[in-house]
Amino acid sequence: MAPDDRPYHHGDLPAALLAAVDEVVRERGAAALTLREVARRAGVSHAAPAHHFGDKAGLLTAYATEGMHEMATRMAAARTQAADPGGVDALRLLTDTLGRLAVAYVAFAVEQPARFTVMFGSEQLHTDDPLYQAATEEAFEQLYAAVLEVRRDLQRDDPELMHAASGAWSVVHGFATLWLAGHLDERVTSVPPEQATAAALGAFGTTLFAAAGITP
Amino acid sequence: MAPDDRPYHHGDLPAALLAAVDEVVRERGAAALTLREVARRAGVSHAAPAHHFGDKAGLLTAYATEGMHEMATRMAAARTQAADPGGVDALRLLTDTLGRLAVAYVAFAVEQPARFTVMFGSEQLHTDDPLYQAATEEAFEQLYAAVLEVRRDLQRDDPELMHAASGAWSVVHGFATLWLAGHLDERVTSVPPEQATAAALGAFGTTLFAAAGITP
DNA sequence: GATCATATCTTGACATCGGCAAGACGTCCG
DNA sequence: CGGACGTCTTGCCGATGTCAAGATATGATC
Structure with missing residues (x-):
């Protein structure tokens, strides 16, 4: 043309x-x-x-915000999805709401690594942008709600709930970040992200149990 | 002069x-x-x-490698440190080896945020540098050994052990990363990293127990 | 101790980048 | 029909990373 x-x-x-x-x-x-x-x-x-x-940071922030929305949407879909009644895997962690959220989070990162990297590459973003912050909270809200489902003993504004949700976010975010940076062993990343997430989270949960003196 | x-x-x-x-x-x-x-x-x-x-990436890689060594050293010190016999906190997670490692990891990141960011800013590093990789493995090895202490049921080359160590690394790395990026709630980051790590990990562990139907 | 290879550092240049100011262009509302 | 406004272009600036060539010091060899 x-x-x-x-x-x-x-x-x-x-x-x-x-x-x-x-x-x-x-x-x-x-x-x-x-x-x-x-x-x-x-x-x-x-x-x-x-x-x-x-400026450049503004463009990247808009791009990151777009990605946050998409990830939040996928997390919301995973959260409201019906639980698989048949499958019972390690500690039942991966079939419940929290497990499906974790898988959705990691799968998004592995499928769109560059986008995920930009989304959390705070050094070249305008992290104080209201739209970016809103999109981020939208994603985190999914984790928050999922934890609340499990921890029936807690109120919505309980600090303990915030801590638990932060911990949940940390493990999925760290797993995704280390994966994309190439820091995880090939034995971990050579399978689809769904299986890898299940294996790592299951093994880690079992370890926590063992550390607490519980052998389920 | x-x-x-x-x-x-x-x-x-x-x-x-x-x-x-x-x-x-x-x-x-x-x-x-x-x-x-x-x-x-x-x-x-x-x-x-x-x-x-x-080139620039080479300089940053050398700087990152230096930081990895320092972090690995601090992790090794935390691991071999004697356990505090008096304190028994949430799920006994934070006084054992694994807990002290987690605290050391997060504390390092919060004390030297810029350095930590460079260490894992893979986009501007020569991640295939042998010295960098060796230093990274040196740090990861600490986590590996700590998990092995807890999981007496596992052999050293068991894939389950690798998955568990990856999960442990993920949760501390994610927590540190989200902290530095400013994504964690102020209620979480307004206390020293040692307390914050203990609170988040404890609450997350309790949540895993609840998800598995265990109420310790 | 003289000589020369080598490692270390400087100088100069180039393409490219992000950001800014001024102007050209098209649209829309009066 | 006309002017205000939003959209996009052109031209320019200082700064950056990298490269090539030269200057300078060190150390080995004889």
């Missing part, structure tokens, strides 16, 4: 830029992303992105 | 450069670090760092 096929006004440049970010990030990784490359892919000048997103 | 006080040969420029990296990273964060700024602080030309470390 001739270069002048493109009208002066793009139509929906913000969306096109976010799509270009996704392209670059998938191909070259988050660190190699430049504003000018994004602009080139969207077919606009190098200064166009700044007009809509302020 | 006059600018010509400095001899042509520095003496130990690599060490001086690593110290300069630490300065910059503490003051401005890992993302704001530039080779030229490091060179300025060390009092050498802008191209000097490349001679010793190849």
Whole structure:
């Protein structure tokens, strides 16, 4: 197509830029992303992105927020999903709500590693952005609700509940992060993320039991 | 001192450069670090760092490796430390070997957030560097040994042991990472890392027990 | 102790980047 | 029909990482 096929006004440049970010990030990784490359892919000048997103961090924050929403949606789906009545695996941890949430979290990260890395790459984001914070809380709220389902003894605003949810978030987030950084043993990451998550969480839970002197 | 006080040969420029990296990273964060700024602080030309470390990623990898060693040392100290015979806290998780390791891990991250961020910022590191990998395994080995202490039922090369150690690493790493990224609630991070780690791990452990139908 | 290879560091240059200011262009509302 | 406004371009700036070539000191060899 001739270069002048493109009208002066793009139509929906913000969306096109976010799509270009996704392209670059998938191909070259988050660190190699430049504003000018994004602009080139969207077919606009190098200064166009700044007009809509302020600066590079603003563009990445918008991209990260998009990803947070998608992850929160997938977590919500996993949480409300009917439990598999047949399967009973290690400590019943992986068939209940909390287990399905963990699997959804890790699966999202492994399927979209570059996106996940940007989402939590706080150094190049505007972490005080209200939309970003809201999207993050939306995802964390899923974990919060799942823990509340298990801990019937707790009130909604109990600090203990917050601590428990933070711990739950930590284990899935750490597992995903270490996986993407290549720090986990190949014996762990050579199977699909669903199985790997189940194995690691099950083994860790058993270890906690053993540490507490319980052998179920 | 006059600018010509400095001899042509520095003496130990690599060490001086690593110290300069630490300065910059503490003051401005890992993302704001530039080779030229490091060179300025060390009092050498802008191209000097490349001679010793190849490129920017090489310098950061050396700095990360240094940090990994320090963390591994602190973890080893925590592991071999005598257990506090008096204290018995939530599920006895925090006074045993595994608990002390967790506290050491999180405390290191919170005390030196920028350094910790660089250590696991795989995007700007040469993660295939043998020294870096060795230092990482040195730290992980501490967790591995601690889990083995608890899981007497397992052999050293049992995959279950690897999964359990990966889970243990995940929870402490995720907690530290989320903390540094500012994603944890203020009620969690407003206390010293030792207490916060104990609270989150304890509450999470209790939740796992509840999910398994155990009420200790 | 002189000579020369080698390691260390400097100088200069280049392409590229993010951000800014000013202007061109299109749209929309009066 | 006209002017205000949002959209995008052009041009430019300082700064950065990397490379090549040169200068300088060290250490080994004779």
